[in-house]
Amino acid sequence: MGIDKAFLEVGDRWLIAYALDALAGASQRLIAGGADARLEEAAAAADAVHVPDLWPGEGPLGAVASVLKEAQYPIAVILPCDIPGIGPDDVAALVQAISLRSPDDTPSAAVFIDQRRHYLPMAIESRAAALAERLFDSGRRAMASLLDEVDVVDVPAPPSAVADIDSPEDLG
Numbered sequence: 323m324g325i326d327k328a329f330l331e332v333g334d335r336w337l338i339a340y341a342l343d344a345l346a347g348a349s350q351r352l353i354a355g356g357a358d359a360r361l362e363e364a365a366a367a368a369d370a371v372h373v374p375d376l377w378p379g380e381g382p383l384g385a386v387a388s389v390l391k392e393a394q395y396p397i398a399v400i401l402p403c404d405i406p407g408i409g410p411d412d413v414a415a416l417v418q419a420i421s422l423r424s425p426d427d428t429p430s431a432a433v434f435i436d437q438r439r440h441y442l443p444m445a446i447e448s449r450a451a452a453l454a455e456r457l458f459d460s461g462r463r464a465m466a467s468l469l470d471e472v473d474v475v476d477v478p479a480p481p482s483a484v485a486d487i488d489s490p491e492d493l494g
Contacts, residue, residue: 386454390455
C-alpha cells in the first residue's frame, strides 16, 4: 500500500490496536517499528513497549529479529498489524501448539495454515533470536527463510486470523 499500515483507521481505531488487543493476555507486549512517535503512543496506551526496528524498511525478518532480541519469555507471538480479525483465542492456539512440542536443539514456531502456510502471525521460541539475526545479516529478508530453519507446527487457521489488509479495497 506504500504507507505504514499500523496507523490506518479501521472502525475508528488504528490497525495496531487490534493486534495489541489480541495480545491482551501476554506477559510481555512489544511493538516493533521505526521512529514514528505514534508507536510510542500506541505502546503506552496498551501497556506495551516500543522496540525500534533495528533495520527499518528492510522487511519483516529484521523486525522479528529486533523483537526476539528483546523478548524476555520463552515464547514470542509475532503479529503483523494488518489482520484486524485476529483475537486472543487465535493467539492462544498458536502458543498452545508450540507449548506442546518436545524441546530439542532446534527452535520451534507455530503458524496458521488454511489453503497455504501463513508465515505471520506466528508463535516462536525466543531462543530463535540469534538465528533470525544471523539470517538477516546474511542478506535474507523473508520470513520463509526463518521458518526453513526451525521446527514448524502447522495450526488450522480460522479465516479471520489470517485475513490481512493489503490494499484499500480490503478496507471496505
